[in-house]
Amino acid sequence: MCAKRGVPVTRADKLILVVVLGLALGSFALIGLRRAAQVRPAEAQVVVEVDGRVVDMFPLAELKPGERRQVRGPLGYSVIIGGDNKVRMESSPCPDKVCMARGWISLPGEAIVCVPNHVVVHITGSLPEKSYDAVTQ
């Protein structure tokens, strides 16, 4: 080790200190920048799919409270309705009405699924630190 008693600090030592510090702090700045670049502040989008194909997509904020949109599936028309920055299934030709029981969704990652009518409505957008990859239910 070089840190023996009485060895003077040279210019080179100081330079090393500055360079190492610079590298360390610089790499943190770089990581921060990459993170920032990944999290795009895109607004929440409502994505409507039938049989896995996207049939409609629009910003959640665009859907006014009380505004309806129809989705045609194999059983007929499912109807979604907007709320205050949220959306739910208002009516559906399915027998079980599980999709209607799902209630409002508003956050990226949330979804309404109508299995009988093959309709999926989900919200995409910048995920505010989504804490999970999948949900067992």
Add this chain to the structure above:
Amino acid sequence: MRNRGPRLFALALAVILLSGCRARGPGWAGQVPLAKAEKTEFMMDTVITITAYGPKAAEAVNNAMAEMRRIAALMNADDPKSEVSRINQNAGKRPVRVSEDTFRLLKLAQRYSELSGGAFDVTVRPLVVLWGIGKKDKYVPDAAAIERARALVNWRDLILDEKARTVYLRRPGMGIDLGGAAKGYAADRAREVLLEHGVRSALIDAGGNIWALGRRPDGEPWRIGIRNPRPEHGGELLAVVPSEDLTLVTSGDYERYFIRDGVRYHHIFDPRTGRPARSTISATIIGRNSAEADILSTALFVLGPEQGLALIRKLGNLEAVVVTPEERIVSTSNLEDKLEIVRQEGGTGDKGR
């Protein structure tokens, strides 16, 4: 002496600052990100999504999906041409020869029917048909009808002939229902197919039956949420389990149900009473075999926290979480440290529902 301070300080600082850096697997600067493939299909009365990473991910996902479709076709009790339907149509008449897949799963199901003392019973079909949860409109059968259907449920009357690979139900009117096992088995098969294609990182979501294969592409364990059975109390999620090479299956009373006269009637029956089970509102099994986890989540749901968790402990190599009707969370002790409870206690997580 006066020179030593800054140098040691610099060294210490460099060590501290640099120690934060480590490889986080693919996707980092300079490395080629793994190809991602994702596919969603409707089958088995639910939605299946497979997400896989790796050089042959797209082919792997397509083939895994095809394998799940094959299993679904064999085991769908609502399709009169499926193997399961042929077994049911021939109840009390003659044994039916079946595929290896159906035979293997029925054998597993019968074993756990016995181990759970009939809390899970693979011959539950007569009750499923009678109640018709999700198919009939808020129908509650009378006691005599329930008793008649219940009398037809008994795993001991399911005869499996290993040599001939045949299945026979002893009495007419009996029926097997693999609704609580086939999704898990299909997910196990899909995982095998992904592994055969060299996939080492994937998520299979078979309608809420999860297989978390390997780790995430960023090198971290998958984070699997457990749905809160009462989202109006504390939000959508109950807890999160960091998962590597694990399958998680949950049975809940919120999936298919109706409420009549203030009583919730759901799709998981206690074969011993012929009515929806009441000892829990959600039961999750964490293990390495999804068919087994699927079956045991039903058994645990029906048996309740005490008897159910005792069975899980006895079987070994499994973890479990249940939510009681009072919304208390109880888990196996090994899981207590890993389980991150995210349900918001006290206040309401209701988002205007």
